[in-house]
Amino acid sequence: MKKFMNDPKNFVDEMLEGIYLANKEVTYVADDKRCYVKAEPVKGKVGIATGGGSGHLPLFLGYVGKGMLDGAAVGGVFQSPSAEQMLEVTKHIDQGAGVLYIYGNYTGDIINFDMATELADLEDIKVMSVVGNDDVASSVVGEEHKRRGVAGIFFLYKAAGAAAQEGMSLEEVVRVAEKAKDRTRTIGVALSSCIIPEVGKPSFEIGDDEMEIGMGIHGENGITRKKLTAADPLVDEMMAKIFAEQDYKKGDDVAILVNGLGATPLEELYIMFRRVSQLMSERDINVKHVWVGEFATSMEMAGASVSVLHLDEELDRLMAAKADTPFFKHFAQ
Amino acid sequence: MKKFMNDPKNFVDEMLEGIYLANKEVTYVADDKRCYVKAEPVKGKVGIATGGGSGHLPLFLGYVGKGMLDGAAVGGVFQSPSAEQMLEVTKHIDQGAGVLYIYGNYTGDIINFDMATELADLEDIKVMSVVGNDDVASSVVGEEHKRRGVAGIFFLYKAAGAAAQEGMSLEEVVRVAEKAKDRTRTIGVALSSCIIPEVGKPSFEIGDDEMEIGMGIHGENGITRKKLTAADPLVDEMMAKIFAEQDYKKGDDVAILVNGLGATPLEELYIMFRRVSQLMSERDINVKHVWVGEFATSMEMAGASVSVLHLDEELDRLMAAKADTPFFKHFAQ
Amino acid sequence: MDTINTGNIAALFEAFHTTFRDKRDELIALDAKVGDSDLGITMNSAFEAASKTVSDMDGEPLGKQFKMAGAAMAKAAPSTMGTLTATGFMRGGKAVDDADAIGTKEMMAFWRAYADGIAERGKAKLGDKTVLDVLEPIAQSLEQSADQHAPLVDAVADAARAGQAALVATKDMVAQHGKAAAFADKSKGLQDAGGTVAFLLIETLARFVKG
Amino acid sequence: MDTINTGNIAALFEAFHTTFRDKRDELIALDAKVGDSDLGITMNSAFEAASKTVSDMDGEPLGKQFKMAGAAMAKAAPSTMGTLTATGFMRGGKAVDDADAIGTKEMMAFWRAYADGIAERGKAKLGDKTVLDVLEPIAQSLEQSADQHAPLVDAVADAARAGQAALVATKDMVAQHGKAAAFADKSKGLQDAGGTVAFLLIETLARFVKG
Numbered sequence A, B: 001m002k003k004f005m006n007d008p009k010n011f012v013d014e015m016l017e018g019i020y021l022a023n024k025e026v027t028y029v030a031d032d033k034r035c036y037v038k039a040e041p042v043k044g045k046v047g048i049a050t051g052g053g054s055g056h057l058p059l060f061l062g063y064v065g066k067g068m069l070d071g072a073a074v075g076g077v078f079q080s081p082s083a084e085q086m087l088e089v090t091k092h093i094d095q096g097a098g099v100l101y102i103y104g105n106y107t108g109d110i111i112n113f114d115m116a117t118e119l120a121d122l123e124d125i126k127v128m129s130v131v132g133n134d135d136v137a138s139s140v141v142g143e144e145h146k147r148r149g150v151a152g153i154f155f156l157y158k159a160a161g162a163a164a165q166e167g168m169s170l171e172e173v174v175r176v177a178e179k180a181k182d183r184t185r186t187i188g189v190a191l192s193s194c195i196i197p198e199v200g201k202p203s204f205e206i207g208d209d210e211m212e213i214g215m216g217i218h219g220e221n222g223i224t225r226k227k228l229t230a231a232d233p234l235v236d237e238m239m240a241k242i243f244a245e246q247d248y249k250k251g252d253d254v255a256i257l258v259n260g261l262g263a264t265p266l267e268e269l270y271i272m273f274r275r276v277s278q279l280m281s282e283r284d285i286n287v288k289h290v291w292v293g294e295f296a297t298s299m300e301m302a303g304a305s306v307s308v309l310h311l312d313e314e315l316d317r318l319m320a321a322k323a324d325t326p327f328f329k330h331f332a333q
Numbered sequence C, D: 001m002d003t004i005n006t007g008n009i010a011a012l013f014e015a016f017h018t019t020f021r022d023k024r025d026e027l028i029a030l031d032a033k034v035g036d037s038d039l040g041i042t043m044n045s046a047f048e049a050a051s052k053t054v055s056d057m058d059g060e061p062l063g064k065q066f067k068m069a070g071a072a073m074a075k076a077a078p079s080t081m082g083t084l085t086a087t088g089f090m091r092g093g094k095a096v097d098d099a100d101a102i103g104t105k106e107m108m109a110f111w112r113a114y115a116d117g118i119a120e121r122g123k124a125k126l127g128d129k130t131v132l133d134v135l136e137p138i139a140q141s142l143e144q145s146a147d148q149h150a151p152l153v154d155a156v157a158d159a160a161r162a163g164q165a166a167l168v169a170t171k172d173m174v175a176q177h178g179k180a181a182a183f184a185d186k187s188k189g190l191q192d193a194g195g196t197v198a199f200l201l202i203e204t205l206a207r208f209v210k211g
């Protein structure tokens, strides 16, 4: 295992120390570094919190900042934060307009966010939740509630964050987040494993010439494992899964996120985006927003995912809005 | 070799197609995709061009955009673009105030940029050059002109780009770039090799538990190869080389760039930054600007570098200025 | 013992912690097959924290001690089973809030609330191959014992037997939840890891009551 | 032949291209030892492009043909040696701009300008283990032949011999420039890759003139 780290036990907390030292716009509450919040809350705005395991930077905490989220509870590597940590974040970011939790569809996270919701209720804070489940590879149509949440959660953050920034009420922000969730689909492909610092060896084995389409960001089983093909046919195969799901009509607008899982060069992500763009053109679908880079990683995993958000006018406007976090910067369009 | 690509021969051009499809702010001239320029030139502004081999995204072309550079000549993977391509970029970005070339200290690039300068002279375009040579590992003090240019060139781009944006003359922009160059130092460490697409196998071998301090971004020999240590002592050893070079006094200001070489997780870069920050505090040096992420990579190489810019008031102001390129966004501070 | 009293809780949680310290590697191995190998670690941390919390709560009401133990677990081990177990102890504690001692009736109330709390929190159905498939038989066995006014020592011994049989029965189920669901087919033939935790709890309790 | 005329240039560049196509793998292997293995590929592309460019310039002035060949190389092979070689041909071409035919005197002027152009462009010093260490002896040998009014065929044969000796001498030098400089010590004992290119050029030329 080759990692720049000290004692693996301190991996998450030293990472957080580095982040706080680098960025004064964020800080922590309850004397717990893992209760990560925006330094300057906005009075009267709906608060948005997220949370989940570490090892996915810039997910999750990276989207805390202006125009996006207000706080994040930070767990150990691939482990849920505690309900208490979520509650502390919730108490801090509630500015009188209630709090929305947006997080990924993993049992540990669900159970803890549900518990945090009950605890917040005792403190008279109104909390609602939207759970990202964009990974088309992780369950069939009709069983969407079983799907894992992966990189597409970025679109939920962006939409809800911009909506809250516009001054929408909690119910409205939830409506927007739900809409973004219903219209987001992701498909991934992995080429190599990541290594959990405290474990010290690869989480799974994969052949020197193999890829696994649909693998989860913790190494969960995908759809097929086979020989790595050229980029164009691979993207064709991945995108077929997405096109099969939503009724994209000629002239429709979409936003695209091509996400690297950690070790894949940016050059290759653009080669993939090129093909995605061609497929969209063939179908007369307009690509109105594009993000290419690392948005949800698995530490040193090689691989990529493509997420598509089927836009409407409102989502288009929210995607275009300004966002400014330590990890994600977007000038208003 | 596991790469998302089609025919390796098309690696660079398909990557460029993806980039142009994703970003309307940039385009190409002379009917050659490798002559990359900002879509909307600014009349009367000093033009700044860069160039170099591909495989280092976001370097080089990634810094073309508002408040930074105006054009980039794009070479094959790890190969210089041609003088003619540089000339085409130069002709396009000259807006009557002359053109500055900022590029890294590599023979192939120097020879071609020198030739391009002569060709531009024939076209009555005034061109000056500043050559980045920030890598302290690649030659001793007193022989700085032999040093390679690595991630620290980012500071030259940022300073010169902001200076040109302020409306400074060519001579003034050159002065600023030279100053940034004289005050920038970088030290890197590599953990694994990259793979050139057309070659298809690792450029060099390195043991499972080894690191090489000072290795170049094309795999050039470094200073020492040894067992990977914990992050803190490693950063201490790296930073000692930088502290030995410049006369940092108590109360001085610096900008820090912690750069990933391609496959190293962002988590680990923050663990490294944490230690850099501690070392600066111990010396009463103020870290006024921080960038942590991937700024100059070697495709899938695992490793990192730390660059330090010794600020003065002018450089501080130029670092704080707004920049907006497809690959680098910075809100004015 | 006939009933568990406020002064016994510290010792009870010490017994729980001993069990999970001893079974740490076994649970790691079990979770490794279709999960992420953390169960032994999280359960040990959970009961270490719980045991520490109740160690100096001697005079406090029974229900409060269980609830505080649960809260300590939630904080120390926010994994699926950590949080579910924490929920179980908090709900169980709430169910015996007014009791001064735990006899068969209170024990029944505790485990019914424990099972229901986890069912509500985890949203699993019976047969989904989760801890619930062991908890529900335990609660039902205690309900029967309470109906029959059985002494506590017999009631918990019966419940432990019911739990053991239920745990064996999880082998034939296919996992629908959590990390194991991704390995649904592979999970067949293996006993559920979370169910094992439930069984270890009731077994330790039976031993504790027997003295 | 006594002189090289405007009608011979296409054939000359065909000969150059044949040489570099044949020596492709040898040059790759040479550059691999202390460089990046591209020299065989870039030289072949450079002369392929140059040969193509002059193939239909039959009537054009000599100097222009060389300059256009150089420009084509610069475009096709922007590596260190590609660009230096392009520079050499452009400067050499400029030096014979007014000539209708190339005899010994013009050949001398061509190679002097070729060597000086590369020296200026590459900023290497003699002894730095570069192409310059082979070019300079070639130019000097031709200067001597011009002084002595030697026939062209003898002049280029002598120059090729001088180039060969100079190439062998590069083995003892330590690389100061380009990628090889990073392997400075390792480069000792090896003949310089760029110097090999210069020698192959003059050797091919000598053969061409001899006919």
Ligand SMILES: Nc1ncnc2c1ncn2[C@@H]1O[C@H](COP(=O)(O)OP(=O)(O)O)[C@@H](O)[C@H]1O
Pocket: A107, A108, C031, C035, C036, C038, C039, C042, C079, C080, C081, C082, C084, C118, C121, C122, C123, C124, C129, C130, C131, C132, C177, C178, C179, C180, C192, C193, C194, C195
């Ligand atoms: N939704 C659920 N409801 C009840 N129990 C569950 C649920 N999901 C998982 N479990 C139980 O949790 C056990 C795994 O616990 P644990 O290792 O803590 O999970 P993780 O490591 O995924 O957080 C399973 O064996 C199962 O008994």
Ligand SMILES: Nc1ncnc2c1ncn2[C@@H]1O[C@H](COP(=O)(O)OP(=O)(O)O)[C@@H](O)[C@H]1O
Pocket: B107, B108, D031, D035, D036, D038, D039, D042, D079, D080, D081, D082, D084, D118, D121, D122, D123, D124, D129, D130, D131, D132, D177, D178, D179, D180, D192, D193, D194, D195
């Ligand atoms: N500054 C220089 N001046 C003259 N020749 C040089 C210089 N640097 C390198 N060379 C020559 O270039 C040769 C390597 O050429 P090439 O393989 O094209 O380099 P690269 O692949 O690094 O661009 C060396 O063997 C040497 O003869």
Ligand SMILES: [Mg+2]
Pocket: A261, A262, A263, A264, A294, A297, B260, B262, B263, B264, B265, B266
């Ligand atoms: Mg990465």
Ligand SMILES: [Mg+2]
Pocket: A260, A262, A263, A264, A265, A266, B261, B262, B263, B264, B294
């Ligand atoms: Mg990368």
Ligand SMILES: [Mg+2]
Pocket: C031, C035, C036, C037, C038, C039, C079, C179
């Ligand atoms: Mg587990």
Ligand SMILES: [Mg+2]
Pocket: D031, D035, D036, D037, D038, D039, D079, D179
């Ligand atoms: Mg070479």
